Amino acid sequence: MPRTRTARRAVAAIGAAALAGAMLTACSSSVKTSADATGSPTSTGIKKGLLVYFIPKDTQNPYEVLADKGGEKALTELGGKVVVSSGTQDTAAAQIPSIQAAIQAHANAIVIAGNDPSALCPTLNQAAAAGIAIVSFDSDISCGTSPNHLFINQANTEQVGTSEVDLLAKEIGGKGQIAILSAAASATNQNAWIGYMKQELTKYPNMQLVSTVYGNDDPATSLTVLQGLLSAYPNLRGIISPTTVGISTAAQYLDTHKSLLAHLTLTGLGLPSQMRTYVEDGTVAEFELWNPSNLGYLAGYAAASLASGSASLQTGSTFSGGSLGTYTVLAPSAGTGPSVVLGPPTVFDKSNISNFNF
Amino acid sequence: MTSDLASVSTSPVSNGAAGGPGPRSGRWRAALRWEAALVLVLVAVVLFGAAESSTFLTPTTFFYLGTDIGYIAIMALPMTLIVMTGEIDLSVASALGLSGAMVGYLWHHGWGIWPAVLVALAVGALGGAINGVLVAKVGLPSIAVTIGTLTLYRGLAEVLLGSMTVPAIGDRPFPTSLTNIGVVPVPGTHMSYSLLFFLILAVVFGVLLHATPLGRSLVAIGLQPEAARFVGIRVNRIKLVLYIVSGVMCAFAGILLTLQNASVSYDAGSGLELNVVAIVLFGGVSIFGGRGSILGVVLSVAIVGALEMALTQMNVDPNVQNIVTGVLLLLSVIIPNGGELVRRVRARMRRLTPGS
Numbered sequence: 001m002p003r004t005r006t007a008r009r010a011v012a013a014i015g016a017a018a019l020a021g022a023m024l025t026a027c028s029s030s031v032k033t034s035a036d037a038t039g040s041p042t043s044t045g046i047k048k049g050l051l052v053y054f055i056p057k058d059t060q061n062p063y064e065v066l067a068d069k070g071g072e073k074a075l076t077e078l079g080g081k082v083v084v085s086s087g088t089q090d091t092a093a094a095q096i097p098s099i100q101a102a103i104q105a106h107a108n109a110i111v112i113a114g115n116d117p118s119a120l121c122p123t124l125n126q127a128a129a130a131g132i133a134i135v136s137f138d139s140d141i142s143c144g145t146s147p148n149h150l151f152i153n154q155a156n157t158e159q160v161g162t163s164e165v166d167l168l169a170k171e172i173g174g175k176g177q178i179a180i181l182s183a184a185a186s187a188t189n190q191n192a193w194i195g196y197m198k199q200e201l202t203k204y205p206n207m208q209l210v211s212t213v214y215g216n217d218d219p220a221t222s223l224t225v226l227q228g229l230l231s232a233y234p235n236l237r238g239i240i241s242p243t244t245v246g247i248s249t250a251a252q253y254l255d256t257h258k259s260l261l262a263h264l265t266l267t268g269l270g271l272p273s274q275m276r277t278y279v280e281d282g283t284v285a286e287f288e289l290w291n292p293s294n295l296g297y298l299a300g301y302a303a304a305s306l307a308s309g310s311a312s313l314q315t316g317s318t319f320s321g322g323s324l325g326t327y328t329v330l331a332p333s334a335g336t337g338p339s340v341v342l343g344p345p346t347v348f349d350k351s352n353i354s355n356f357n358f
Numbered sequence: 359m360t361s362d363l364a365s366v367s368t369s370p371v372s373n374g375a376a377g378g379p380g381p382r383s384g385r386w387r388a389a390l391r392w393e394a395a396l397v398l399v400l401v402a403v404v405l406f407g408a409a410e411s412s413t414f415l416t417p418t419t420f421f422y423l424g425t426d427i428g429y430i431a432i433m434a435l436p437m438t439l440i441v442m443t444g445e446i447d448l449s450v451a452s453a454l455g456l457s458g459a460m461v462g463y464l465w466h467h468g469w470g471i472w473p474a475v476l477v478a479l480a481v482g483a484l485g486g487a488i489n490g491v492l493v494a495k496v497g498l499p500s501i502a503v504t505i506g507t508l509t510l511y512r513g514l515a516e517v518l519l520g521s522m523t524v525p526a527i528g529d530r531p532f533p534t535s536l537t538n539i540g541v542v543p544v545p546g547t548h549m550s551y552s553l554l555f556f557l558i559l560a561v562v563f564g565v566l567l568h569a570t571p572l573g574r575s576l577v578a579i580g581l582q583p584e585a586a587r588f589v590g591i592r593v594n595r596i597k598l599v600l601y602i603v604s605g606v607m608c609a610f611a612g613i614l615l616t617l618q619n620a621s622v623s624y625d626a627g628s629g630l631e632l633n634v635v636a637i638v639l640f641g642g643v644s645i646f647g648g649r650g651s652i653l654g655v656v657l658s659v660a661i662v663g664a665l666e667m668a669l670t671q672m673n674v675d676p677n678v679q680n681i682v683t684g685v686l687l688l689l690s691v692i693i694p695n696g697g698e699l700v701r702r703v704r705a706r707m708r709r710l711t712p713g714s
Contacts, residue, residue, distance in 0.1 A: 093626075101673065116621070122537065122541050196628070308644050
């Protein structure tokens, strides 16, 4: 009996090894490679064959996917190559291996949307020490000068925060309880906007911010915290969701619970493609965003320019943003290092939403 | 789970190792076979990594592997002992987060690093003790208790830090001499400090499990808790101590992660409990208790770490990486218990078939 048991286990164990081996070879076919360098139009001073790692917050967020595509477009125009690498969860731990992979692949630049303002700094500093240009976009990292990096600001941070409050105030007549449905509690960009929202709210003494909840950019979590919010504050008049995952989840919920719309207004930052049906059927009147594809495209050009030495982090340094025109590096300000601003956010409503396809 | 264990281990067709001297040596051999298979898998992973990525077989990869998995692996050691006794601790990653958050909170409020570290370790011990009392003294199922504390400890971490990342703007940075463990290897080697700590602790846990009466007691508890109680093993006290040890180890891992990243936020390490359980089960530790070895867990750490390194360097979609981890976990539960399951299903079929 013991003997046969042992023999059977041995067979099983070898089976395990064989299966694992088979699995490994199966994986090798799914390696993603971007378009080869074609080397068509040459901008002045950009080196050919640059390798740029795009490290989004995670690989599924539709907003980040669009931004990464914009980056791929930029590098294709410049005769370089983009590798998109990140985890499936919005954590620093999931992004660190991607930075390490970029170092080992001798990438020329890293373009990163930080899941955490500080936890990535030691690893990014190693990358900078290896001669890799660091560009942040979407969500900045606050590493001070180690490493020094360029932040591609999607829009003026203050403008995003204040304009969302103004949009909501206009719709609800400047009074009532409101709440914020954000992404992760540690997300740099959302927290910066929320800071300005609170500042702007002082202009509306009859609007009270009763709660800020965090859906972690996960639809299921966003829905759970939204339902908690609605049951805790039955008199809620407005919700600002400064994240595409939050606003689309909330819009979907309101769409199926139309009775809530009698007293509740939703606005925030959303993707026109996700929000079109809700704007057209009246669930959401207005929301805003910039073009994420352009953001990634500009980040791609900035990364290539820095890696080629044709742009620097000096205030006033200029570089070509391809079809977007020329950009100038802005002076560091409180909490933000050298940066460039993509442009003002666009407000989407029934009249214009069908013109946008991202 | 306890009653299920009892019924499995007392049924005549699945005597496991609890019978005479023959099965005991058989079990040892079986364990060694599993570890031998793990060595083969490790070799396969390394060869695969080397073939698919030109940068895989480099000292840098080894250093990165150590920093990325060392702190997770440290949590796998106490988990091994807990699973050996037929219990589980799903609150490990939250205990890590809470302890890290405690370091950050105290640091933000002007404490020195060493007092903050001591308090964080104490918080870990307290968190473990709460699990331990509820499981061992009150007698609640460990899976339910630790799912509860998983949420509770993460919630407390969020209460401590909120949306703040420490060091916040205006805070002192953590001491560079300590945060260097995230960027500098142990002098003269390419090993990360967290991996070194894991290996030292693995030796301690290995000796404890395989060469002491306490270790034999753990096996006995896992195989036959009732019998263990009757021969005078203090089952409840041992379980309580194991949960406290787990809490302290998770706190240690949380402190290491905080220093490695030179920062901490409340969500540090969220979701890692599943990685820890996966490493332990893939290391050959039986989810039913009573069987497993530290060597297996160490090999499992190496395999999981090397596999993640290789797949990331190849830029394999992270979803595929999750699938690989999931399949490994399933295989490691199905294969060692496959014969058992088939026998049980057959026995049930026989009972259900009338007239046979």
